[in-house]
Amino acid sequence: VQIHPGVHRIDTDFGGRTNAIYLLAGSERVVLVDTGIDATPRQYLVPYLREQGLDRVDVVVSTHADLDHTGGNAAVGELFPASLAVCHVLDRDWVDDVDALIEERYDEYAVLGLAEPAEDKESLRAIARARPTALAVTGGERVRLEPGWEIELLHVPGHSHGHLTVWDSRSRSLVVGDAVLADGLYFTDGRPAFPPTYRYVDDYLASIDRLRGYRAGTLLTAHYPTMYGDDVDAFFTTTSGFVATLDGVLVELLAGSDPPATLPELVEAAAPRVGPWEGGARLPLKFPVLGHLERLESSGRLVRDPGPAVPRFRWQG
């Protein structure tokens, strides 16, 4: 659908969840924001372009390294070989290498006692193919789409180190990918799916503040419905509220743990106190929990004991 003149949202289905990609189409240049998974470009993008009478993609911005955002990069490269593949320099190694992304981002937790099952890694590998980044950026770049219309790339870390957002000042829209994740992810029918997967807490909070400062009229995310007006600010409030809640719960759990807790214990104990997720749906809480633990470590309130099996997080007060 066209949200504003030249600003298009293409909703795709990803396991019962919405996974939106975006087109910013000017008379001189067409920018695609995220590519979905490997099948997305042929299944959703090509038919949409045809329907809109568009026949090109000139710039492909990967908001960040995650398989549901970059999995279609190789397919877009095959369909539009002249297009320029862009991502942030800090996410480039993972955008360019599916195996590195799986091992270093998703399975970073194996040494802390939460390994990704081999079959899960296999199914992740099956939905994504990488395309080498042509232009690695740092934020602040402006892309001209037509006379009088340019968009700006913003560096908004937190969910990943190199997360990008697109700011379109003409329509006052932010295309934020996963830079803000409210109190969790939801299925398209509204049922809760899993916790918000931010990872670097101070960066995330700073990015929320920065994005909020744009006073956007339209918020375009990957996994939530389009938001307008007051709902945009409410979404930011929900997002930072979850961070505060999880931090408080973790401090309480850590202070009361004897012996000191492991990451899997903290995820299991914190999950029912911060959201409605059950069973395996709680596992993605490992991303923000480790982020909060690292923040407490760097402020000296927590230390990591090596432990006989997996590290334990010892409260210092």
Ligand SMILES: [Zn+2]
């Ligand atoms: Zn993501």
